[in-house]
Amino acid sequence: MASSKTITLRSSDGEAFDLEEVVAVESQTIKHMIEDGCADNAIPLPNVTSKILAKVIEYCKKHVETPKAEEHAVNDELKAWDADFVKVDQATLFDLILAANYLGIMSLLDLTCQTVADMIKEMSGNEICEIHLLIKERSLEKICKIYNIKTKLTLQSSDGMFFYVDVAVAMESQTIKHMIEDRCADNAIPLPNVTSKILARVIEYCKKHVETPKAEEHAVNDELRAWDADFVKVDQATLFDLILAANYLEIKSLLDLTCQTVADMIRGKTPEEIRKTFLRKHDFTPEEEEEVRRENQWAFE
Amino acid sequence: MESDAGQWSHLPKDLLAKIAERLDTRIDFLHFRGVCSPWMSSVSPTFPSKNPLLSLKLPYPIASNANLNISDPDTCNPRGSFSLIESTLFYLQPLRQTPDSKEALLVKLEEPKPGKVRLLDTLSRCAIQHLPKNFPKVLNTLNFRVREVGKAYGLRFFDVRGKPITSFEFKSILIKKVIMFSKGDEYGLMMIHIRGRLALWRLGEEKWSLIDDGAEKSHFDDVIYYKGRFYAIDYKGRIVVIDADSLKATELASPVHGSRGTHKHFVESFGELFLVDKYLDDELQIFCNDYSDIVADVPDYPVHFEVFKFIEEEQKWDWVSDIGDRVLFVGDDRTFSLSSTDFPGFKGNCVYFTEDCFCEEDDDRPGFDAGIFDLEERIAGPLSAFPGYSKIFWPPPAWLRPRPPAQRS
Numbered sequence: 056m057a058s059s060k061t062i063t064l065r066s067s068d069g070e071a072f073d074l075e076e077v078v079a080v081e082s083q084t085i086k087h088m089i090e091d092g093c094a095d096n097a098i099p100l101p102n103v104t105s106k107i108l109a110k111v112i113e114y115c116k117k118h119v120e121t122p123k124a125e126e127h128a129v130n131d132e133l134k135a136w137d138a139d140f141v142k143v144d145q146a147t148l149f150d151l152i153l154a155a156n157y158l159g160i161m162s163l164l165d166l167t168c169q170t171v172a173d174m175i176k177e178m179s180g181n182e183i184c185e186i187h188l189l190i191k192e193r194s195l196e197k198i199c200k201i202y203n204i205k206t207k208l209t210l211q212s213s214d215g216m217f218f219y220v221d222v223a224v225a226m227e228s229q230t231i232k233h234m235i236e237d238r239c240a241d242n243a244i245p246l247p248n249v250t251s252k253i254l255a256r257v258i259e260y261c262k263k264h265v266e267t268p269k270a271e272e273h274a275v276n277d278e279l280r281a282w283d284a285d286f287v288k289v290d291q292a293t294l295f296d297l298i299l300a301a302n303y304l305e306i307k308s309l310l311d312l313t314c315q316t317v318a319d320m321i322r323g324k325t326p327e328e329i330r331k332t333f334l335r336k337h338d339f340t341p342e343e344e345e346e347v348r349r350e351n352q353w354a355f356e
Numbered sequence: 357m358e359s360d361a362g363q364w365s366h367l368p369k370d371l372l373a374k375i376a377e378r379l380d381t382r383i384d385f386l387h388f389r390g391v392c393s394p395w396m397s398s399v400s401p402t403f404p405s406k407n408p409l410l411s412l413k414l415p416y417p418i419a420s421n422a423n424l425n426i427s428d429p430d431t432c433n434p435r436g437s438f439s440l441i442e443s444t445l446f447y448l449q450p451l452r453q454t455p456d457s458k459e460a461l462l463v464k465l466e467e468p469k470p471g472k473v474r475l476l477d478t479l480s481r482c483a484i485q486h487l488p489k490n491f492p493k494v495l496n497t498l499n500f501r502v503r504e505v506g507k508a509y510g511l512r513f514f515d516v517r518g519k520p521i522t523s524f525e526f527k528s529i530l531i532k533k534v535i536m537f538s539k540g541d542e543y544g545l546m547m548i549h550i551r552g553r554l555a556l557w558r559l560g561e562e563k564w565s566l567i568d569d570g571a572e573k574s575h576f577d578d579v580i581y582y583k584g585r586f587y588a589i590d591y592k593g594r595i596v597v598i599d600a601d602s603l604k605a606t607e608l609a610s611p612v613h614g615s616r617g618t619h620k621h622f623v624e625s626f627g628e629l630f631l632v633d634k635y636l637d638d639e640l641q642i643f644c645n646d647y648s649d650i651v652a653d654v655p656d657y658p659v660h661f662e663v664f665k666f667i668e669e670e671q672k673w674d675w676v677s678d679i680g681d682r683v684l685f686v687g688d689d690r691t692f693s694l695s696s697t698d699f700p701g702f703k704g705n706c707v708y709f710t711e712d713c714f715c716e717e718d719d720d721r722p723g724f725d726a727g728i729f730d731l732e733e734r735i736a737g738p739l740s741a742f743p744g745y746s747k748i749f750w751p752p753p754a755w756l757r758p759r760p761p762a763q764r765s
Contacts, residue, residue: 318376326390335364343396351497
C-alpha cells in the first residue's frame with residue numbers, strides 16, 4: 056500500500072492537526088496508541104498546546120523527510136536545521152521538552168535538553184535564576200539529571216560541613232546569586248560566616264519560601280506566615296545568628312522576619328526590662344543619661 | 357558563637373537601626389534608645405513619623421456651602437486651610453504592680469512638639485484648660501509603664517497667616533468627625549461635616565470629594581473604615597457602605613433603622629464590627645421627675661444602649677447582650693475597644709460614653725461627663741456610680757507623681 060494513513064491530532068486548545076502516519080509514529084506514545092487501535096478518531100493531546108504541537112509536527116516532518124544518510128553533508132544540514140529549530144524563547148523551549156517527553160520523541164528530547172544544558176553554561180546570574188525556577192515549576196529535575204544540567208549547588212559552612220542545595224533555593228540569597236553570576240560557584244561555595252547549625256536553618260527557610268506559591272489567596276499566605284512565626288521560635292543566640300546570617304547572605308525576607316521578631320521582643324518594655332532581656336549593660340555617659348531623661352519627659356502646657 | 361552577655365553588642369549599627377525601624381510607637385522607640393549607648397547611637401533622636409498627613413496644608417473648603425447644608429453664602433467663608441491634629445491615648449500603670457491590682461489611668465494627650473504635651477478630655481476633643489495646682493508640670497514617663505492605645509484625629513482650621521480659627525461663626529470649618537485610613541501606600545481622610553455630609557480626601561488630591569449617598573439631605577452620625585470599606589450611619593439609622601476606590605455608596609440592612617436612639621456609633625473590636633445605639637429617654641426622665649412620689653422603680657439615669665454585631669458573611673446584624681470582657685469606648689473623635697483582661701481598671705462587658713447630664717460641677721478635667729453602661733445589668737451611670745472603676749480617667753494617682761529626688765550620699 057503506497058498511501059500512508061492520515062492521523063488527526065487534537066491539541067489542548069481544540070485545534071486539529073492532520074499528518075501522515077509515518078510522521079506521527081516518530082512519537083512512541085502515538086505509535087502505541089495506533090497499535091492499540093485508539094487512533095481511529097482524532098487523538099486528544101491534553102498536555103500540548105497548538106503552538107507547541109505545530110512545532111513538534113514540523114520537527115517530525117523534517118526528520119522523516121531527511122534520509123539518515125552516511126554522508127556528512129546531509130547530516131550537517133539536518134544539524135544546522137535542528138540548531139535553528141531550537142532558537143526559541145525559554146518558555147517555548149521548556150514546553151518543547153515537556154511535549155517531547157510526553158510524546159516520547161527521544162531525538163527531540165535529546166536536542167532540547169542539550170540546548171538548555173549549553174545555555175546554562177553561558178548564562179548570567181539572573182538568567183540562571185529564572186531557568187531554575189522554570190525547571191522547578193515544571194518538575195524537570197529528573198530530566199535535567201540525565202542531561203547533566205546542574206540543578207544543585209554545594210555550600211560549605213564555617214565548620215566544614217557540605218550542604219547540597221537546589222540552585223533555585225540557593226538563589227534566595229543575593230550574595231550566592233552574585234557568586235554564581237561571577238562564576239565562583241563551580242565548586243563548593245564557602246560561607247565562612249555561617250555555622251552548619253545556622254546554615255541548615257537558613258536553607259530550611261529558603262526551601263519553604265521557594266516551594267510556597269506566592270498566591271493572592273489569603274489562605275496560602277496565612278499558612279506561610281504561621282510557618283514563619285514558628286520558624287523564629289528559637290533561643291536568643293540562634294535568633295541573633297540568624298539575623299547576622301540573613302544579613303551576610305542578603306536574604307531580605309529572612310532579615311525582615313528576624314528583625315521584626317526582635318522588635319516584638321522590645322515592644323511594651325521599659326529600658327530596664329529590655330536590658331534584662333538582651334543582657335545589655337547600662338553604659339551611658341552622664342550626658343547621654345541626661346539626654347534619655349529629657350527625651351522621656353512630658354512637659355504639660 | 358554561644359550566648360554570652362555581650363552578644364547583642366556585636367550587632368552592627370545598621371542591623372540595630374533595622375530593628376528600630378520596626379518599632380511602631382514613639383514610646384518603644386525612646387525605650388530602645390534608652391537601653392545602652394550603642395543602641396542609642398544607632399538611631400537618630402527623632403522618631404520617624406508613620407503619618408505622612410501631619411504638617412500638611414489640607415484643602416479648604418470641603419465643598420460649596422449649599423452642598424454642605426449651610427445657609428451662609430460662600431463669600432462669607434474665611435480663607436485658609438485645614439491641618440490634621442493628632443492626639444494619642446495612653447494607658448498608664450505603675451512600674452511594679454501586683455496581678456490583682458487594677459491601678460491604671462487612661463489619658464489623651466496632644467503632642468504639638470515632641471515632649472511638649474497638652475492634656476485633653478479622654479472621650480471628647482476638649483482641651484483641659486487648667487491643671488490642678490498640685491499636678492506636676494513635668495512627668496518622666498520612665499517612672500511608670502506607658503502603653504499607646506490609639507490615635508484620635510481632628511481638623512483644625514488655620515487662616516492664611518497661620519492663626520487657628522475655632523469660632524463657631526463659620527460653619528464651613530466645623531467638622532463633626534474625621535478618621536484617617538490607609539491602604540498600602542495610599543493615605544486619606546474621611547470626614548463628617550458638622551451638618552452631616554460625608555467627604556473624602558486622599559493624599560495627593562487637590563480637593564475633597566463629597567460622598568453621594570443617594571439621599572437628598574444626609575445627616576451622618578458616624579463613619580468607620582472596616583476591612584477596606586467605609587461604613588456610615590445616619591441619625592435615622594440608615595447604613596451605607598462606601599467603596600474606597602469608586603466612592604460608590606450602597607445601602608446596607610440596618611438593625612436600628614427608624615430607631616429613636618439619639619446617637620449611633622460604630623466600634624471595631626478585635627476584628628469585628630459593632631454598632632452602638634444610644635437611647636436617652638427624655639420622656640421617661642420628665643415623667644419620673646413629675647411623678648417622683650408615685651414612681652417606685654426609677655432608673656437613676658434614663659440612658660441605655662443597644663449593641664449589635666455585624667455578621668459579615670450574611671451582611672446582617674445580631675443584637676448582642678454580652679460582649680465578654682470587651683469594653684467599647686464611644687468618644688466624640690473616635691471609638692475604640694479594649695479587653696478589660698489586658699487593661700485592668702476597666703469594667704468588662706460595658707460601654708464607656710459621655711453624657712451631658714453626667715457633667716459634674718468641675719468640667720475642666722478628663723472624663724468630666726463620662727459614664728458606663730453595663731450590658732449585663734443594663735444600667736447606665738456616671739463613672740462615680742461605679743466604685744473601683746471611677747478613677748480611670750482622673751484624678752492622677754500617687755504613683756504618677758514624680759518620686760522625691762534620691763538622697764545623695
